[in-house]
Amino acid sequence: MVGEISNSMADLGRDPGRSPLLPDRHPTPDFFVCDVFDAVPKGDLASMEHPIFSLSTKPDTRLRRYEQGDIFVEVTPSVKGLATVHDRDILIYCISQIVGALNEGRAVDRTIRLKAHDLLTSTNRMTNGQAYEGLKAALERLRGTTISTNIKTGGTEALDVFGLIERARIVRETRDGRMQDVEIVLSDWVFNAIEAREVLTLHRDYFRLRKxxxxxxxxxxxxxxxxxxxxxxxxxxxxxxxxxxxxxxxxxxxxxxxxxxxxxxxxxxxxxxxxxxxxxxxxxxxxxxxxxxxRAPLVDTPPPLSHETHDAARQIAPGWDVHAIEQDWRSWCLDKACQPKDPARHFLKFCMTWVERRGLL
Known part of the structure; x- marks a missing residue:
């Protein structure tokens, strides 16, 4: 079985008084703005409803299939294995750079050129030779992992197949052979989510979590x-x-x-x-x-919704957990400091948008 760091000594550590966090290798006060879930195809269907990245610390070469009603998502690895949760750091860094450029009013596109050293330090990684080799391997897994999903649009079922990144190229190396400048081409799905500003802010200590x-x-x-x-x-x-x-x-x-x-x-x-x-x-x-x-200025939390409202939501999103959608709606209201005058009507409209973004209408 592919390992998920299940050994008790690895879990607890030899010194129970030691912090479970990795050391802050490159202290900086910045936060990283990124789209961890939504910067994946179709407004987070693949990564929120179904996990995409492997938890394993060893090569995971199994085909994964997840289903939710009539919708399915398949994650196909390359021979080098699925992209891992730690490989996701590369996407986080790329997305944060693009969002930063958008916030400054600069033109952006799917191709991003970056310094490998900057990526490693920003994601709290070592900058030795092993770290650069690990970065190369991560890019290969991201490029090799393929997502397939069926999405109903206008009653017609279509099949979409795409990778987490479209291409990665080492533009320049140092004299000792380490990558220096890297060019990464993001998939259309990821880039479209960024342009739509479907982003969340992550605490920088995310990169210090070991497991x-x-x-x-x-x-x-x-x-x-x-x-x-x-x-x-x-x-x-x-x-x-x-x-x-x-x-x-x-x-x-x-x-x-x-x-x-x-x-x-x-x-x-x-x-x-x-x-x-x-x-x-x-x-x-x-x-x-x-x-x-x-957070945004405090607003009152929307009041509890009636059973009738939940029934209406089930008609809009048949087969889906309307209470989970309601949690997303309440979180959205808090994040946007939104205080709807008619909570029931606002929630049902949110449900319609939620379903439309997943191509279910």
Whole structure:
């Protein structure tokens, strides 16, 4: 089985008093603006509803298929394996650079040229020879990973096939053979999401999280909890959304280790995490907002929605969890400081937009 850092010594560390975070190798006060979930095809269908990146620390060459109603997503690796959660750092860096250029009013396109050293330091990586070789391998996995999904548009089913990046090229090397300038061409899907400003701000300590599982859990909390006080998800559902290949028993142990370390060190950025074990009920993983994120001016949270509104939402988005869509809507309202005059009508309009972006109308 492909490993997910399940060894107990790797989980707990030889020194339980040591911070689970990696050292801050290149201190800087900047945050990185990026689109971790939505900068993937069709407004986050592939990466939010279905995990794309592997949690494994070893080459993962299995074909993955995820289904939600009539929609499917297949992730096909190259012979070198699926792109990993840590490979995602390259996309985060590219997207943050493009968003920064857009904010400054500069012209942008899918091709971005960057300094390899800048990418490594910005994502809290070492800058030795091994790190440069690792960067090359990550680019190969990103280029080799292929996404296939069927999307219904106007009642017609179409098949879309695309890669996470279209191309990567080493433009210039140093005298000792290390890459210096790199040119990366993003896929149309990623670039279109950036132009639409479908972005989230990540805490810089995201790059200091050692374990892929911790990173994935933070990403899910950032997307679904946002600025809300808390967000919970069933343990088995979390395992699915993380793309874990562990058994539920092993996954529970891995999550419990993250929870125990977070209680001691508070190392998960922005959110505290807890595992609520209820006898005779579904186990829940709960994320609590630490109130450490900058946010728009405070607004009142929309009031609870009626059963009639939820029924109407099910007609708009049949087969989907309307309560999960409602969480996205509430998070969106908080992030945008939006205080709708007619919450029910606003939510149903949000549902229509949510469905349209996934090509389900």
């Amino acid at each position: 892929p599982l911790e990173r994935r859990m933070y990403e899910l909390a950032r997307k679904h909890c946002g600025h809300q006080a808390e967000w919970s998800i069933g343990l088995e559902r979390l395992r699915e959304k993380c793309g874990s290949t562990s058994t539920l028993k092993e996954f529970r142990r891995l999550v419990r280790t993250v929870v125990e370390q977070d209680r001691t060190h508070s190392h998960i950025p922005d959110y505290a995490v807890d595992l609520v074990e209820r006898v005779g009920a579904v186990e829940k993983v709960v994320f609590l907002n630490r109130q450490t994120m900058e």
